[in-house]
Amino acid sequence: MPKPKIFIDGEAGTTGLQIRGRLQGREDLELLSIDPARRKDQAERKRLLNEADLAVLCLSDDLARAAVGMIENPATRVLDASTAHRVAEGWVFGFPELEPDQPERIRTAGRVANPGCYSTGAIALLRPLVEAGLLPAEHPVFVQGASGYSGGGRSLIRAMRGEGEHYLAGSYRLYGLGLAHKHVPEIVRYSRLARDPLFIPSVGNWAQGMLVHVPLHLWALPKPVRGEELQAALQQHYAGQRFVRVMPLERVGSAERALDPQALNGTNLLELFVFDHPAKEQALLVARLDNLGKGAAGAAVQNIDLMLGLSGDRNYEYTEDAPC
Ligand SMILES: NC(=O)C1=CN([C@@H]2O[C@H](COP(=O)(O)OP(=O)(O)OC[C@H]3O[C@@H](n4cnc5c(N)ncnc54)[C@H](OP(=O)(O)O)[C@@H]3O)[C@@H](O)[C@H]2O)C=CC1
Ligand SMILES: CC(=O)N[C@@H](CCC(=O)OP(=O)(O)O)C(=O)O
Structure with missing residues (x-):
């Protein structure tokens, strides 16, 4: 089975780096990385957004909305770390502990909003x-x-x-x-x-x-x-x-x-x-x-595993300091 491909749009930011750090070295998924020199190049971001099985948005609200608009591939699923889609129609709220059937909703959703x-x-x-x-x-x-x-x-x-x-x-x-x-x-x-x-x-x-x-x-x-x-x-x-x-x-x-x-x-x-x-x-x-743990990147990787049906037997810990 091919490994699911993940693209983190905004991977050089605070949340993006923390998600990347938690995913790095994992063999059950493939991380698509953008050339750092092109990380704000819209055409390159669009290419990667559409190549990914799961696009993880670590951008400001406006950029996250725009990124969703750039996705044409119906197979690309989205996990948005921003506030843009948390109460939006068609999006599932990514707090698996909200109620008993929330993990199943997240597992089958095309669009998941990571909680703040x-x-x-x-x-x-x-x-x-x-x-x-x-x-x-x-x-x-x-x-x-x-x-x-x-x-x-x-x-x-x-x-x-x-x-x-x-x-x-x-x-x-x-x-x-x-x-x-x-x-x-x-x-x-x-x-x-x-x-x-x-x-x-x-x-x-x-x-x-x-x-x-x-x-x-x-x-x-x-x-x-x-x-x-x-x-x-x-x-x-x-x-x-x-x-x-x-x-x-x-x-x-x-x-x-x-x-x-x-x-x-x-x-x-x-x-x-x-x-x-x-x-x-x-x-x-x-x-x-931890605002960057269960408040952002830890929760995001928990949701990534749920969405992709990957083993959830992890503690999602990551002890690198927030970068500058
Ligand atoms: N920090 C936190 O504790 C939490 C953050 N969030 C949410 O996650 C999202 C990201 O936040 P956070 O990581 O803190 O923010 P950061 O400002 O640290 O990161 C945002 C990243 O987006 C990059 N960026 C800016 N413009 C573009 C562009 N045109 N194309 C591609 N990338 C671009 C920035 O680059 P550059 O810096 O060079 O401009 C930066 O690397 C926000 O919506 C935030 O609200 C959610 C929960 C907690
Ligand atoms: C200290 C600080 O500025 N905190 C941010 C909240 C963190 C964050 O970005 O929240 P989201 O989860 O909603 O994206 C704020 O109050 O807007």
Whole structure:
């Protein structure tokens, strides 16, 4: 059987390099590589996009939409790492742990949208709770996040390392202040919320790794809910999943407890925490992941294996630092 051919459009970028690194040396697929001198040459990209069995797009949203428009070969399947197609008609959302039949949808899809880094954390926390009826779809949800600067791609990485400028460069920046971040539509759709959450991300002076958090006033819910019910619903939803770990409930924890956003760097893991204060009827949900791992390239290679029916018996780890 011929090996499936994969072309990574944008392979010199942050996500592209991380996907390439994870695929390099594999013998069950063939990587089509573009001559570095021609990596922005539209005719050459078009040739490779149409030669590939699977085109993996690691481009900005506009370029990803244009790349899909360049594909004429009906046999070329697409995995898009950008935000461009996450809620688009005809595209399957590439979060295999979303629900039991999601891996099969991904396996048979011609077009798969890889989830975003913040949205992976938010959806992973919210969807099971909405589905279990613990969080009403209409509940006013607030999602916060703190990401390492590789989330901003090459231009922010360069600025953080002293080359060039970027509006997010600095020790810490709160952003998304237009209250309309590009992740909101996918968070609403796949969490099954009825209203937009208030989503406020931030970025700090570390390269890789992130936390996404959802604070909840449990007393404000129409039906009383306890922290252990939230944790149990998450545990039930992700039972048997290899890459999603639901952590034990943390009740009225130590004031000195802290979470390091970088703890899962290099892995394809996603950890979900519930911190509970029963007397105050307050809880905090937290997701921890590597923005370049389960938040981008790890998830992409997991999807590549699903789409191509290749052995999924891998941990999708990759420990090279985000490049400049
Ligand atoms: N970084 C992250 O944590 C995550 C990123 N994503 C998404 O993945 C996509 C890629 O992001 P990221 O890797 O961070 O971005 P980068 O900016 O690091 O990479 C984008 C790449 O595209 C290249 N490029 C620019 N113009 C063209 C062109 N005309 N033809 C071909 N290639 C071109 C860039 O080259 P050059 O730099 O020379 O211009 C660069 O190598 C984005 O849509 C992003 O939102 C998704 C999840 C997480
Ligand atoms: C720090 C930073 O800039 N993060 C990016 C999110 C990372 C990313 O590119 O997200 P997608 O998965 O949606 O493509 C942002 O907020 O736009």
